[in-house]
Amino acid sequence: MKTLAGLILCCVVMLLAVQGCSTTPSTGGSRPVIEKGSPAPVTSGRPAPVAPPREQLESPVVAPQPPAVLALLEQAEQQANAGDLGSSAASLERAIRINPGSAVLWYHLATVRLAQGEALQAEQLAVKSSSLAPGNRIQQARNWKLIADARRQRGDMKGAGAAEQRARELEHR
Amino acid sequence: MARRRKQRGRRKARRKTAHRSIWLWLFAGLAVLLTGYIAYLDFQVRHQFTGKRWSLPARVYARPLELYAGQSLSADQFAAELQALHYHPVRSPRKPGEYSRNAGKFHLLSRPFDFWDGSEAAQNLRVTFAGGSISRLEDGSSGTASSLARLDPVLVGSFYPSHNEDRVLLQLNEVPVALTDALIAVEDRGFYQHHGIAPLAIARAMWANIRAGGVVQGGSTLTQQLVKNFFLSSERSLLRKVNEAIMALLLEWHYDKDEILEAYVNEVYLGQDGKRSINGFGLASYFYFERPLSELSVEQYALLVGLVKGPSYYNPRRHPERALDRRNLVLDMMVQLELLDVQEAERAKQRGLGVSHPGRKAINTFPAFLELVRHQLQRDYRDEDITSEGLSIFTTLDPQVQWQLEQVLASRIKTLESGRAIKAGKLEGAAVITSVQGGEVLALAGGRDPGFAGFNRALNARRQVGSLLKPAVYLTALEQPRRYTLATLLDDSPLIFTARNGDTWEPRNYDKEFHGQVPLYQALAHSYNVATARLGLALGIDAVIGTLRRLGIAQHLNPYPSLVLGAVELSPLQVTQMYQTFASGGFRMPLRAITAVLAADKSPLQRYPLSVQSVIAPAANLLVTSAMQFAVREGTGRAILQSFPAERFVAGKTGTTDDLRDSWFAGFTDERLGVVWIGRDDNQATGLTGSSGALLVWRDLFSQFKPAGWSQPAAEGIEYQWIDPVNGLLADAGCADAVQLPFINGSAPLDTAPCKRGESAAPGTVEWFKGLFK
Numbered sequence: 001m002k003t004l005a006g007l008i009l010c011c012v013v014m015l016l017a018v019q020g021c022s023t024t025p026s027t028g029g030s031r032p033v034i035e036k037g038s039p040a041p042v043t044s045g046r047p048a049p050v051a052p053p054r055e056q057l058e059s060p061v062v063a064p065q066p067p068a069v070l071a072l073l074e075q076a077e078q079q080a081n082a083g084d085l086g087s088s089a090a091s092l093e094r095a096i097r098i099n100p101g102s103a104v105l106w107y108h109l110a111t112v113r114l115a116q117g118e119a120l121q122a123e124q125l126a127v128k129s130s131s132l133a134p135g136n137r138i139q140q141a142r143n144w145k146l147i148a149d150a151r152r153q154r155g156d157m158k159g160a161g162a163a164e165q166r167a168r169e170l171e172h173r
Numbered sequence: 174m175a176r177r178r179k180q181r182g183r184r185k186a187r188r189k190t191a192h193r194s195i196w197l198w199l200f201a202g203l204a205v206l207l208t209g210y211i212a213y214l215d216f217q218v219r220h221q222f223t224g225k226r227w228s229l230p231a232r233v234y235a236r237p238l239e240l241y242a243g244q245s246l247s248a249d250q251f252a253a254e255l256q257a258l259h260y261h262p263v264r265s266p267r268k269p270g271e272y273s274r275n276a277g278k279f280h281l282l283s284r285p286f287d288f289w290d291g292s293e294a295a296q297n298l299r300v301t302f303a304g305g306s307i308s309r310l311e312d313g314s315s316g317t318a319s320s321l322a323r324l325d326p327v328l329v330g331s332f333y334p335s336h337n338e339d340r341v342l343l344q345l346n347e348v349p350v351a352l353t354d355a356l357i358a359v360e361d362r363g364f365y366q367h368h369g370i371a372p373l374a375i376a377r378a379m380w381a382n383i384r385a386g387g388v389v390q391g392g393s394t395l396t397q398q399l400v401k402n403f404f405l406s407s408e409r410s411l412l413r414k415v416n417e418a419i420m421a422l423l424l425e426w427h428y429d430k431d432e433i434l435e436a437y438v439n440e441v442y443l444g445q446d447g448k449r450s451i452n453g454f455g456l457a458s459y460f461y462f463e464r465p466l467s468e469l470s471v472e473q474y475a476l477l478v479g480l481v482k483g484p485s486y487y488n489p490r491r492h493p494e495r496a497l498d499r500r501n502l503v504l505d506m507m508v509q510l511e512l513l514d515v516q517e518a519e520r521a522k523q524r525g526l527g528v529s530h531p532g533r534k535a536i537n538t539f540p541a542f543l544e545l546v547r548h549q550l551q552r553d554y555r556d557e558d559i560t561s562e563g564l565s566i567f568t569t570l571d572p573q574v575q576w577q578l579e580q581v582l583a584s585r586i587k588t589l590e591s592g593r594a595i596k597a598g599k600l601e602g603a604a605v606i607t608s609v610q611g612g613e614v615l616a617l618a619g620g621r622d623p624g625f626a627g628f629n630r631a632l633n634a635r636r637q638v639g640s641l642l643k644p645a646v647y648l649t650a651l652e653q654p655r656r657y658t659l660a661t662l663l664d665d666s667p668l669i670f671t672a673r674n675g676d677t678w679e680p681r682n683y684d685k686e687f688h689g690q691v692p693l694y695q696a697l698a699h700s701y702n703v704a705t706a707r708l709g710l711a712l713g714i715d716a717v718i719g720t721l722r723r724l725g726i727a728q729h730l731n732p733y734p735s736l737v738l739g740a741v742e743l744s745p746l747q748v749t750q751m752y753q754t755f756a757s758g759g760f761r762m763p764l765r766a767i768t769a770v771l772a773a774d775k776s777p778l779q780r781y782p783l784s785v786q787s788v789i790a791p792a793a794n795l796l797v798t799s800a801m802q803f804a805v806r807e808g809t810g811r812a813i814l815q816s817f818p819a820e821r822f823v824a825g826k827t828g829t830t831d832d833l834r835d836s837w838f839a840g841f842t843d844e845r846l847g848v849v850w851i852g853r854d855d856n857q858a859t860g861l862t863g864s865s866g867a868l869l870v871w872r873d874l875f876s877q878f879k880p881a882g883w884s885q886p887a888a889e890g891i892e893y894q895w896i897d898p899v900n901g902l903l904a905d906a907g908c909a910d911a912v913q914l915p916f917i918n919g920s921a922p923l924d925t926a927p928c929k930r931g932e933s934a935a936p937g938t939v940e941w942f943k944g945l946f947k
Contacts, residue, residue, distance in 0.1 A: 067318075071321045090780065091290060093782070096610065096783065097611060098244075109783070127787045131760070131791045140889075
């Protein structure tokens, strides 16, 4: 019951989340504008291999989701609300196929897996999400919270506490 | 006398009653036997008809093509996909399964399809292509932009039971009325009136046959024909005729007309495709017209109905005139019974047969990939379930990638053969292509001839991997940032290793030289054997084996020192599993060929979900990936750079074995991973290194992929520093030959190289960003 409530909560924040997690909170009640397409490719005379990626910047620019992914997220949300978690996960996997580097999509998949009772896999997917969001403390904190839930579901209270601690540290850094 | 007479009379009477009772007994016995026999037939009829009637092969589908603005797909690739789906080019599409094309603009009516996560409705779509990708997707009727559409998936094969029965099962409500009307008109006009047999029809047929002096008409009802196909052998005898009649009556007694008609429509024999018999109108429609029955027109129904009389005699591919006459006769009969008006029939007669080319076999186009699918299915299903339960199997196969792979592999091997004066046909190859983050097998080649279902080298050839193993050694080192970084100098001077038993091992470099002190990243990029051997020995062979286990190599590995130089035999698929972990950022995931399985009634049976396991710390994984980027930038894989823009992320490793027997390349971008092997089945020398063989196949293929983005790998806890490769010390952008290397936070060297200028130069990453974002 608790996990289902958690899932519904996640679905509520889903649309907010898909617009990318910037380190600066959005202002007032205005909805962040979703720009179509991805940012222009980085071009420079220098070869890029082994060069630091953009995420190393102080304020990370997170690519907005393409409309196809937004449509799939909406579908996944509807399916989850209708209790069809298997289909919801399948829709999220479709979204990941389109935009595999998006940490937020992996996070959503983790929440659905957790609701399905797949706590171990949910934790792994959350770890994966964090690995795709270096420098994005908000996303990482959220992943650690999910990991805490997953560990609680498995009865690992000590591990859950440690995960929660990590989440708090990330939030207050 | 009287007594005697009396006795005789009594004896006579006794004999009479005995006679009578014998007849009675005989009659009773016969009746019992006959009843028993009928009961036996009745049991057969009911058992077979109500129980499972047909064994249905499993259908294997490719991944469905997703259409959305921005999808990397050219107009020609899209056209090829539509062709593989048997969509029909028309001037203006009116039915699902039809499309029109005007250069880069397509208009199509997609087919509905049941997926594991719900049904996709038929859609009216306009798709516009520009510059190798979809530039716009819109609703064909309203003109508004659509965000996403999913086509029905290409059928790539079926798993048949041993007797090669195939069928596309239809329910009666899926069968067009025009077809059943025509069928009844031609084969059994009294179908809805008779009780299984039609004596009048038999008499009429006999009379017609006598008049014609041969068999021109059959008197069998549809029910009798069904019984004949269903339960009986094809021998012609009186007993069989009697059986047929009894069983037809029994069938009608137990089941209603619609059930019988539905069975007939699915059972009737309509052709032969090699060993595979074509039963039922559903499959025949695909076999002759390459589209579902619902998409056919009236003259095509007439052709199929005409075939019932003699699929081989009226074979439209072999005897088109006979088939045309027969078809037109059926159309005439339909007019006679007022199922069709005269003008319509005349128009239909004007049209050609419309039968597809026989050369293009739709079945099992990709045997090597299907073997992988079957292999994975056998973990969860019994063999007979795979071949008889009518499963729908959704796979990860991307036909576009598969076609490209088959083409480049065959043509590159041919070029290599002629270039190296190898006898034509001797060189073989195998390859596996996967998606980097999903671990989905997109394409697989088991040999140079893609259609040949023989030895599948991608799955079953175990070959020495050579230097492909080295990244595991370097990763083991880089996971200890206090001891090893990419800038750590390794010793590439002569080495003689003496084992405990006295055996000595003296590794050599491919160029037969020693390179002295080399930074770690260069030792991997240039694949130096001696430096790697020394590193491996320092780390311990067991530590390297432990890393290989985490990367996904499950087979037993002997802890010999030569292991670190790749004295291990693996299949291309196993190598792919190992590199998948590198490519995905340190996450091991099962390589998946199947995403879901549906039962015959389209209910989901099993999903094979995306699953990951973190086995390598992302930061350490990024370091070894960076060294593999140097391999394709300045090391053994530098031929790659010719075909890729410098800013595109590519990493990879070549592999060459003793006497040039095996040529390997494993490489990945941010989207796809590809492992290619080239060698000979007789394990003779090929004269090819990893770079002069397998790498070229990889390059041919990957240069065709249009990247969706330009993302570079990143990881938490990584900092970048300029390093002077001569001494592995801190440098800056001003130093000649300085390179920027990633380090796990706090592990970068503290000492500065002599070339580094004074305090005026900004240290670290700032310089690089200035250049990039000016």
